[in-house]
Amino acid sequence: MTHELILAWLRETDERRLEELWRQADTVRREHVGDEVHLRGLIEISNHCVRQCGYCGLRAGRRDLQRYRMTASKILACARRAVEFGYGTVVLQAGEDYRLTGPWVADVVRHIKAETPLAVTLSLGERADEELALWRVGGADRYLLRFETSNAELYRRIHPPRRPTDDTAGQDPPWHTRVKILRRLRELGYEIGSGVMIGIPGQTFDDLARDIELFRELDLDMIGVGPYIAHSETPLGRDPPASGGADQVPNTEAMTYKVVALARLVCPGANIPSTTALATLNLAAGRELGLSRGANVVMPNLTPVEYRALYEIYPAKACIRETADDCHRCLRGRILSIGRTVGSGRGDSRRRSAAGVK
Ligand code: 5AD
Ligand code: FES
Secondary structure (H helix, E strand, O other): OHHHHHHHHHHHHHHHHHHHHHHHHHHHHHHHHHEEEEEEOOOOOOOOOOOOOOOOOOOOOOOOOOOOOHHHHHHHHHHHHHHHHHOOOEEEEEOOOOOOOOHHHHHHHHHHHHHHOEEEEEEOOOHHHHHHHHHHHHHOOOOOOOOEEEOOOHHHHHOOOOOOOOOOOHHHHHHHHHHHHHHHHHHOOOOEEOOOEEEEEEEEEHHHHHHHHHHHHHOOOOEOOOEOOOOOOHHHHHHHOOHHHHHHHHOHHHHHHHHHHHHHHHHOOOOOEEEEEEEHHHHOHHHHHHHHHOOOHHHOOOHHHHHHOOOOOOOOOOOOOOOOOHHHHHHHHHHHHOEEEOOOOOOOOOOHHOOOOO
């Protein structure tokens, strides 16, 4: 698929022609990963973060948010629920929180692996090489790290360096840090996932087409995308730059489906979730439409209810009042309602080059 073709689909507005994109994505999904929809139990283990991402509600600069960090025993209890619900994986996600130390995380992973048959996915930010290696040895199977945008200038604008002294001028574009980490994770034997936000202020159609081409180049096992949702407690939400006009990608539901479908076409064997951000835009049918247009994964939330509202990456997130039971029932029902089946087992990557590697 050429850059021009990707761009043409992203700019397509004719509903009838778009039906053709949905059909292609759905066919490729069925041929490569089948009708099973895998359930990944999400555990939001800490909302502390040292970073200052311009768009994210967990950013360090935010003073009005109560912070929490789950104990190892609570995380283990959530993992046991995942087994009861029949999930193949748990995803441990947090802000970039160094109080979740390398050895502590390794220990949690080892416990989950010793007590359950679950695949363990980590999503803990840009951590040191040694930590990623340690967690892999402890049994972690997968790692998620979105590169957010492949446009270096836009990336720089919304991601201040970790310390003011980390001046990246004259070095690689800063998003290369994440791409480098992803390549390193692959070397360590992780399945790797990445993705972007859709409709970041300043993101052009050309940028988004390049993002999709980077999914293909990285040969991702997992691709998570969702609409950018403005958060009033962040600099980007409070004070967005003047609109880029016709080149600005809208942060809409329709645009998100296009990216899900195109991600399926460029990475046919990838695991692609129909995300919570999509459900946040369309609670009634967003998840189902994502699943019908290329996605094959959903991520029921296992986080204890007392913490859910505090993991406020963006406002009005879906499922902040529901319990793990609610989300489980809700998602099973939605999967069955569209004639798909609930996946069993770990739902390992079907990426072509993964075959034989395991
Ligand atoms: N709107 C949508 N998605 C967001 N994320 C962070 N902040 C926002 C926002 N305001 C996404 C980022 C991050 C993931 C965990 O959540 O893509 O990688
Ligand atoms: Fe949480 Fe539907 S997935 S209530």
